[in-house]
Amino acid sequence: MDTLEPGMLLLADRGLYGFDMWTRAAATGADLLWRVKSTLSPRHLETLDDGSWLAQIIPTSGKNRQQRTPRTVRVIDYTLDDGRGNPEQYRLLTTILDPADAPAEELALAYAQRWEIENTFDELKTHQRGPRAVLRSKSPPLVEQEIWGHLCCHYAIRTLMRDAATAGSHDPDRISFIAALRITRRSLSHSSFSALLS
Incomplete structure (x- = not known):
């Protein structure tokens, strides 16, 4: 106050x-x-x-x-x-x-x-990190670094959502974070796998 x-x-x-x-x-x-x-x-x-x-x-x-x-x-x-x-x-x-x-x-x-902030907390804690996941870092500086990593990842996914919505003339709030997260995870796993094959 x-x-x-x-x-x-x-x-x-x-x-x-x-x-x-x-x-x-x-x-x-x-x-x-x-x-x-x-x-x-x-x-x-x-x-x-x-x-x-x-x-x-x-x-x-x-x-x-x-x-x-x-x-x-x-x-x-x-x-x-x-x-x-x-x-x-x-x-x-x-x-x-x-x-x-x-x-x-x-x-x-x-x-x-x-409610946007509540949705963001849910996206970060429940979907991006996982509902039971705990931070792995053991020292305060590394915990801070890990949190920043999660925030940067969330920001990158939200930026992709905004870009996709803008390209399709849609409201970014109408794009599903869970769907965008799944697509991002799939594209990253395919990229890593194809890099291993070449």
Whole structure:
């Protein structure tokens, strides 16, 4: 929290929300955009033109919670349907109270982009390295070197994905990392094998 300052937008997932943490983060002057459980029921104040609404939040537990000063927030509710019959409801809270400063749709898109880092961690840890693989290096400098190797490999695969998507006029986010990783591994193993034969 010490590095937060005005002009920043702090995004957080629903497992991190708590009234006290929200209050501390908001006090830094940074803008907040946090997903909360859809069961959180802020007190409705006013519905805004973009479909979002102003509300007040209070602590949901703890001593003297009714005496605490409520915080005014803007609530953005929406549903995403993955097309497989699993629509998921989202509820976002933000300190950006005026839709003219950041419309609800823009904030929902910003929250969706937050998942890019989660996808990257999954690509690196689960698919590229393997789910049970541990780093082999035994000393801190070699561990750092091994991590950099994994990051460079990931970057190279992502660059190939971007180049392929651009050549085909597609969004790079629509290209499968797992498929690109398999193709890369096959092409590397064929290259090594053919080099041994010649």
